[in-house]
Amino acid sequence: MKISIIYDTKTGNTAKMADYIIQGAQSVDGVEAKAFGIDAIDEAYVKNSNALIVGSPTYKGCLSGRMKMWLESGPSSLNVAGKLAGAYATAAFIHGGGDLAIQCILTHLMVDGMMAYSSGQSKGMPVIHLGPVAISPNIDEYAELFKIYGKRMAEQALKLA
Secondary structure (H helix, E strand, O other), X not given: OXXXXXXXXXXXXXXXXXXXXXXXXXXXXXXXXXXXXXXXXXXXXXXXXXXXXXXXXXXXXXXXXXXXHHHOOOHHHHOOOOOEEEEEEEEOOOOOOHHHHHHHHHXXXXXXXXXXXXXXXXXXXXXXXXXXXXXXXXXXXXXXXXXXXXXXXXXXXXXXX
């Protein structure tokens, strides 16, 4: 079972969080996960994945412009309808719009026919309502949260596979 992560990054923080999600996802037996920058997407891999997680840095309180443009046309060409969707963000400030970026990503993915999942409060602590947000400059402090998120997404994708 495959999981794809597609992200935009400017400083490398959003890419780093994708690596933590991969670690968590691949801790689940039978799961393979790969991450792709927005300019280097392996379309065949994504099309054969059971889940797609999208990550974006936040700019001006929302997702990056590059990610917004990709979301308007990219996912629908990758046969994502009916698959599991997730989202995450990185931000410079706790009040920097990470939750708004995640909501925007999930809205786009649901319009493309995907099923949004985060685990919410169903798995207990840590509660991940919409998706995880990492705040810089202490980005690595969020590593465990992102690993847990990856594991939960993988477990749910396996249930649906």
